[in-house]
Amino acid sequence: MKIAIGNDHAGTDYKLAIVGLLKSMNIEVNNYGTDGADSVDYADFVHPVALDVNNADVDFGIIICGSGNGASMTANKHQKVRCALCWTKEIVQLSREHNDANILSLPARFISLPQALEMVRTFLNTEFEGGRHERRIEKIPCK
Structure with a gap:
């Protein structure tokens, strides 16, 4: 599996911990985020x-x-992205099961680091249910 990850200055500590988690799971990471605290x-x-x-x-993004x-909002400007x-x-579980989300967006100032790590695990371990949800996500892109 391969994951792309990106963050601004508010998410640096979370990104570093998530990258550590992903690497411990033998997941390849494309790191596009900042590693600093300076405003970006x-x-x-x-x-x-x-x-x-x-x-x-990549398989997913964070x-x-x-x-x-x-x-x-930025990620969802891309045609094939379903960012939750x-x-x-x-x-997180519902975003994968019902919406087939392919990017997880985390609010660093509103969740704890342990919550973020659990959310990443949930995102990676939850499958899309398909069925009636498939029809719905097919209607998301503008024609």
Whole structure:
């Protein structure tokens, strides 16, 4: 499995811990995020993740910013991206089961690091249910 990850300054500590978790799971990581605390623009780090997912160069993406909103909005501008902003493990599970989310957006200022790591595990271990949900996600892209 291969994951692209990106973050702004609010998500640096979370990104570093998530990369450690992914590597411990033998998952290859494309790291597009900042490693510092200096203020940066989230879009500069989110677009490369979304492009990797959109072009099927990775299996999934993970993006992290303060609220998760700006990152999620940016990622969802890409045609084949279904980015889910999540703040609980249960929402992560539903985003995979019902929406076939391929990017997880985490709000670093509103969840704890242990929650974030559990959410990543849930995201990677939950399968899309298909069925009635397939028809719904096919209607997401604008024609």
